[in-house]
Amino acid sequence: MRDYLPIILVFVTVLTIGAVAAFAEPVYDWLKRRFKEWRAIARQRRADREILESIRKQHGSKTADDADKHMKLKRGE
Numbered sequence: 001m002r003d004y005l006p007i008i009l010v011f012v013t014v015l016t017i018g019a020v021a022a023f024a025e026p027v028y029d030w031l032k033r034r035f036k037e038w039r040a041i042a043r044q045r046r047a048d049r050e051i052l053e054s055i056r057k058q059h060g061s062k063t064a065d066d067a068d069k070h071m072k073l074k075r076g077e
Contacts, residue, residue: 052068
């Protein structure tokens with residue numbers, strides 16, 4: 001059994017490296033898509049926050065809730 005130990009270790013190492021290589025690209029692609037989605041959500045939130053802030057400044061709203069209500073009325077919600 002000891003004679004086969006180095007061969008078994010090399011075989012297991014090669015299989016492990018192959019498995020990691022096989023899963024690395026799909027995982028990388030999945031992460032790339034998620035980060036792109038998260039950046040888009042953050043960008044949209046930032047834009048919404050800027051719109052609410054400008055409405056608040058224009059109409060003298062005291063809180064962000066007042067500006068939000070005004071924006072919803074403007075949209076017809």
